[in-house]
Amino acid sequence: MDSFEDIEQQLLGPGGFSALTINSDDVAGALRDKQKAAVPGMILKSPRSTILLDIKPLEAETDLVQLERLMRGEFMIGLSWGPSKLVPIAYGLQKLRIIACVEDEVVSVDALIEQLEAHDQYVQSVDIVAFTGC
Numbered sequence: 660m661d662s663f664e665d666i667e668q669q670l671l672g673p674g675g676f677s678a679l680t681i682n683s684d685d686v687a688g689a690l691r692d693k694q695k696a697a698v699p700g701m702i703l704k705s706p707r708s709t710i711l712l713d714i715k716p717l718e719a720e721t722d723l724v725q726l727e728r729l730m731r732g733e734f735m736i737g738l739s740w741g742p743s744k745l746v747p748i749a750y751g752l753q754k755l756r757i758i759a760c761v762e763d764e765v766v767s768v769d770a771l772i773e774q775l776e777a778h779d780q781y782v783q784s785v786d787i788v789a790f791t792g793c
Contacts, residue, residue: 737765
């Protein structure tokens with residue numbers, strides 16, 4: 660599977676702008692293969708959209724590793740989590756950038772963001788950086 664930087668570059672395109680014409684089948688296929696290996700016999704539908712999310716912590720002291728575990732713990736049918744990384748904001752502050760693959764007919768992106776922002780003791784905001792669909 661490609662590294663996070665490769666996937667992020669595909670999603671954002673040249674110059675850091677969203678490349679809305681990208682086909683997310685490669686990312687989704689790699690994630691699906693990884694999930695199948697983890698859970699033998701599980702039948703998974705292929706995700707139809709890939710979303711690059713920025714999750715900003717509430718405070719500078721927020722443990723971002725714990726925040727990532729909390730976000731990955733959010734379960735919705737049709738949602739698959741991809742790779743993530745910490746991105747510097749300013750003055751030593753960082754945010755969590757994570758990739759989510761969703762099935763359009765099953766997962767409401769608004770509901771997903773609401774569910775992530777419900778952890779208001781850790782999360783200041785959740786922003787969509789890039790959204791690509793098939």
